[in-house]
Structure formats: C-alpha cells, structure tokens
Amino acid sequence: MQYVIIGSSAAGISAIEAIRTKDESSKITIISDEKNPLYSRCLISYLLAGTIDEKKIWYRPASFFKDNKVEALLGIRADKINAVEKEITLNNKEKLKFDRLLIATGASPKLENISGIDKKGVFPLRTIDHTIEIQSMLDKVKSVAVLGGGLIGLRAAYALKNRGKDVGVFVKSGSILSQIIDKDAASLMQKRIEEKGIRIFTGVAAKEIIGAKSVNGVILDNGSKHDCELVIIGKGVSPNIEIAKDAGIKTNWGILANEHLRTNVEDIFTAGDVAETNDIALEESSMNAIWPAACEQGRIAGLNMTGESEAYEGSLAMNSIEFFGLPVISVGITKPKSDKYKEIIKKDTSKNIYKKVVLKDGVIVGVIFVNSIENIGIIGALIKNKADVSRVKDIILEDYFDYGKIAPLIKESKRGFREPEFKETIMTL
C-alpha cells in the first residue's frame, strides 16, 4: 500500500498519525510546498506578537516524519493528479504513484484586487515565511494598515501593536469579526481593542496602496490617506481546489467530501481547509476552514484510507479568540437570518460579559460567549448532538449551567451523545 498526502498542515499531520495507528509499515509520502511544515498555523500571529518564543510554534517534533516512517517531499509542489492512473506529477517533473491519496491542500489568502498590492511591504499572514518576512522589516516600520477586520486581520493588528507599532484596521463591513460573532459581541471586543490603542475604522475600505517600490500609504474609499510602511491583508482564505478540479474531482466551494471524507473518486480523500463537508448546524454542505475541523477530518480520512469505515459527524464553525485579556468563543450559527430562529441573550456590560444562544425548533444551533467562556463546550455538545433543550433553556446562560445540568438530557437522548464517556458518566443516574 502506498499512501500519498498532499499538504502537511493540520489535516495532513493528523492523517499520518491516524494511518500509523492502523498500519505501521506501508509507505506514506507527504508532499508540501513548505520547507518546514511542522508548525502550527494558528500560532504564527502569536510568534509575530512576540508572546511566544519560536520553539513553541513547532507543534510536532522535528523528528515527526522520521518517527512515523514518512517520506517527506518538502519545498515541492504537486502539480497534477491523474485519478485514473493514480499518479501525481510534481513540479520537479517527477511522478509518484499512489494507492490511496489525501488531498489536504488547504487554503490561500484572498488578496485584494486593488492597485499597489504587489508593492514591497504588503503581506498576507498565512505561513511562517510571511511572519519571518514581516519580522525582518519591522525595524523600519512605524505605522501599519490592516485591511480586513476578521480573525487574521485582528490577530495581525494585535501582534503588531504588541510590537509597538501604530496600527489602523480598515473594515469594509459595519463591525469587526462579522463572520464569527454578532454586533453586540463585536462591539465589546472592539471597545477593548480600541482602548488598547489600535484604531479601527468600520465601513471603510482601501482603494489603492501607494508608494514607489515600497508602501508608504493607503488611499481609502472615503478619499483620505493613511500613512504606513506595512500593509497586512486579512481578507479571509479561499480553498486550493484547482489540482482536484483539474483531475475531475467534484468541487463546489471546496472539494466535496462524503461522510467518510472520500471524494467522488474511490481512493481519493480530502480533509482540512480545502474540504467541503456537511455543516452540523446549517444542515447543509459548507466550508469550515478551522484548525479543529482540519485535525478531526485528517484523523478520520487517515483511518478510512487504511480501510476503516469511520463516519465524520460533520463540521461546525467554531472560533476562540482573545484580545488584551478579553476572550470570545463562538460555535455554530451566531447571526441567524430568518425568524425560524430564536435567541436567548444575557448581558452584563460592566463585566464585559455577553452570552447568547441561538435556537431552532428547540435545539441549540449556535452560541457566543464573551469573557465568561468556561462552560461553552457543554453548549457545543448540545449543538453537536441536537439535544432537545426545552427543559433547561431558562437556565442555559446562567454561570451554574454545567455538565450536571445536561446529564438528564444525555440520558433521555435517543440519537446523540454516542461517545462512550457520556454513557459512562450517566450510567448511574
């Protein structure tokens, strides 16, 4: 058996670990266009901020490939997949046969279609190389413009503020983190971020990046100019589906995965930011380009590549972010768009606490917790398992709402809560 994995971040690494739990000896080859892929992509903004030292970014040991008997083709790109011949062509023209293939090609930062984007000093923040390049020019940077108020944009802004830079964030939409949280939660976060000296401009977009060779400013769509020596583009990511598409593998936004994380081609699997899977809360096919989903998908795809038949329960949007000591976590649908959904909200503005659950037909489909985040995983379990919460909905946002309160729901649930630990804990109830 020859396993080949394209992509060596969260999904690819998890797949290796999963394959090796079932198959110790078959050959695994991994292809990555990054030379040192064993870092945690989520930690690069921490590195840029200087809040962790470089060695913390390596989330698996340097000997990982050797320990797992993996042939690692690093700094090499897979150019083409021949799904019929089961063969991959690399950018060095070499060819590679596979019996089972995992496409975990991830996603690339969306770059603004504005003039001046190719000037020196304009960066996305996606890879460790971006971080290193940004770091190397920081001595010459006084002021930064961050384009985009999403997760990456704000993480970059936080990091650069921490490095003593003057940071302005330009957010096209009306509020920050608009893909993840609602306006009330966003305004709490924005207040904290602004109190710490990052300037946020909502409803403003960049029109042009100016400067000779290097950036010296951004022209905004309101006509004003923002002086800066560094521009960070934080406009989200788009999945790297081209190689699959060209091979005739079915794609939509991402590569379409079935419940076993197989593509429409029998021996080709997909996982991670490139994969499009069933969203548990939306109950439709969707993209959730997040670390935990990539790891879980990688694990399940890896197992199924060895011949197991493990089902993936689906993905769920979830994010955890903290700025200047104020954390926010959101899961599932947080900004419902129709009146089929109901919301329960609890606020304590003096303590920066905001809690909201979103319900549909008596089942929680989304949650946001700001500052008081401790028991959010319990709400997440209710979402995942589609538990009927009608009997606890009056106390669900109380601080004392804990695992004990959902124990009876688990006992009553007929379909959900399949993990053995749920059964073990409530067996004596």
Next chain:
Amino acid sequence: MHLKKIYCDIKKCLGCGSCEIACAVEHSKVKELNNAISESPLPIKRRKAEFIEEGVSISTGCHHCENAACVTACMSGAMYKDKKTDLTQCDKDKCVGCWMCIMTCPFGALTRLREEKIVLKCDLCPDRDKPACVEACPTRALSLGTFKEFKKLCNM
C-alpha cells in the same frame, strides 16, 4: 479499555464538595489544607461537584476521553494522550492559552488561568497511588479503576 480513571457513582454522590477541596489541596504548594488556604494564588481544583436535580449530584472532571476533542483541537500540541496510560495530559510549557480545549470539551473540565494563559486539568494525581478526590470522598462515590471495575462496583 484498560484505561484507569476516576468514575463517579451518582447514586452515592452527595455533592458535598470534598473532592473539590481535596483536589485543590493536592495541587497546592504545601499539600495540606490549613496552609493551602493561605497560599497566593489560591490553589485551584480540577474537579467539580455539580448539582443535577433535587438530591442528585455528580462529581466530574476530565474523563480522559478515548477520542479526546481537546487533543484534536489543541493547536499548540500541548494537550496529548499519554501513550502508556492513555490519560489526557496537558504540557503547560507548550500551552499558549488559546482556549480551543475549553471550546471543545463537552464536560467543561478545563480551568482557565487568565493571567498565565494556560489551562489546568485533572492529572490523576501523579504523586499518589489513589487520586486525592477518590480518597476524600466520604461515601465512596468516587473510585479509580477501569470501566469494567466501575460497572462491577455499581452492580451493573
């Protein structure tokens, strides 16, 4: 499953909180109640006695899940399954305080240290034969063992 961990027999649990105190004391510097309560910062429990309904309680903490969501979600590699014991452990030198484990733990078993930016969890008291909470439980609702042993203990 040969994993040895802490189980709670809900029928015997009074919700008295002895497990919480014993846990905090065991994870203090001095490991002794009278002095532990004057430590600064105060020692922190990794176990909770939780009220289910009138007269029914459960003592709960990390269940060292077979397929642990916290380990899968951990983006720094801090949370891991111990290969020998199958326990879920957190390497605090690797933890960066991203709270992904808190986001995904269905039991609410992780405690956040806001300032230090790390999480705390049940480590099954590595310095003791029997975890402190199990020893402290006045009704023997808590036990350490395999699931098979727990079932036997509960006559199930």
